[in-house]
Every structure is written in structure tokens, then in C-alpha cells.
Amino acid sequence: MVSHAERAEIETASASETQQLGFDLGKVAIPGDVLLLQGPFGAGKTTLVQGIARGLGIEGPVTSPSFVIANEHLGRIPLYHVDLYRVEQMDSATLEALAEYFGSDGLCAVEWPDALPGELIEGATRIELMVLDEGRRRFTIDTTADRLCKVFALRAATPR
Numbered sequence: 001m002v003s004h005a006e007r008a009e010i011e012t013a014s015a016s017e018t019q020q021l022g023f024d025l026g027k028v029a030i031p032g033d034v035l036l037l038q039g040p041f042g043a044g045k046t047t048l049v050q051g052i053a054r055g056l057g058i059e060g061p062v063t064s065p066s067f068v069i070a071n072e073h074l075g076r077i078p079l080y081h082v083d084l085y086r087v088e089q090m091d092s093a094t095l096e097a098l099a100e101y102f103g104s105d106g107l108c109a110v111e112w113p114d115a116l117p118g119e120l121i122e123g124a125t126r127i128e129l130m131v132l133d134e135g136r137r138r139f140t141i142d143t144t145a146d147r148l149c150k151v152f153a154l155r156a157a158t159p160r
């Protein structure tokens with residue numbers, strides 16, 4: 001079966017609204033989901049992942065794993081939070097370790113995913129973040145998963 005990609009877009013006006021969006025994504029996440037988070041510094045990638053963690057029932061702190069590449073958190077399903085900032089060329093050992101997180105028993109969320117090889121990210125959901133101004137961000141999702149797209153569509157349609 002060939003599933004087709006869907007695209008939806010939403011704006012948030014604060015970090016807490018972004019966390020709410022993440023929360024809703026965490027609620028509908030299933031094992032094997034891969035979210036590639038693309039956007040500049042301070043766009044809100046980690047903030048979104050913090051919300052996802054809450055939606056998965058994870059209570060501890062979630063910070064950007066910039067120095068260790070990946071953090072694992074245990075929730076309803078595991079959250080694998082990967083940050084590849086500064087990783088331009090990946091060595092094979094790192095790649096092998098990371099590959100475990102893709103199509104896994106949990107949700108894998110990747111900040112700065114450009115260094116990932118194509119075969120690893122086939123079928124992955126892309127979320128692009130754009131900074132509109134001080135507090136506003138635009139999120140665009142490209143996914144083959146209806147569940148995830150609906151989160152965006154429903155939130156966009158609900159006045160806050």
C-alpha cells in the first residue's frame with residue numbers, strides 16, 4: 001500500500017502553546033514514529049519535545065541532548081530524543097547506535113536531523129519550525145500518519 005503524505009500547518013503564540021501541541025502529539029504517538037524537527041536555533045524544537053514527553057506520561061526534565069546525542073525517557077512508550085547539532089559526518093558506530101531508535105519500540109524525535117542517511121528516515125514525519133517573531137512560531141508537518149496530521153488540523157481549527 002502506498003500511503004500519501006499530508007501537510008498541515010499551525011501557529012503557536014508562546015512556548016506553553018508549543019508544549020500543548022507537543023502534548024497532543026505525544027498522546028497519539030505509536031511505537032516506530034519518527035519526528036524530524038527542522039528549524040533554526042531557539043525555534044522551539046526542544047520545547048515541542050518537552051510537550052511530547054508530557055503527552056507520553058514522562059515527568060522528569062527534558063533538555064536538549066546536545067553533548068550526548070541521545071537521551072532516553074520512559075513513558076507510555078519510550079521517547080528517544082536525539083540532537084545532531086554539529087554532527088556533519090556520522091561515524092559508523094554512532095550510526096549503528098542511533099539506528100536502534102528508528103522504527104523502534106518508541107517515538108524518536110530528532111533535532112538537527114540533516115546528518116541522517118536517507119534510508120534511516122524513509123517514511124519519517126517532518127516538522128518544520130519557523131520563527132515568526134519573539135513569541136510566535138509556525139509549525140508545518142509533512143507526514144503519512146493521519147493521527148499526527150489531525151493533531152495539527154484540530155488544533156488549528158480550535159480557537160484558543
Ligand SMILES: Nc1ncnc2c1ncn2[C@@H]1O[C@H](COP(=O)(O)OP(=O)(O)OP(=O)(O)O)[C@@H](O)[C@H]1O
Binds near residue numbers: 039
Ligand atoms: N511559540 C513558541 N514556541 C516555542 N518556543 C517559544 C515560543 N515563543 C518563544 N519561545 C522561546 O523560544 C525558545 C525555544 O527554545 P528551544 O530550546 O525549544 O529551541 P530549539 O529549537 O530546541 O533550539 P536549539 O536549536 O538551540 O536546540 C525558548 O526560550 C522559548 O521560551
Ligand SMILES: [Mg+2]
Binds near residue numbers: 045046047064111
Ligand atoms: Mg534544542
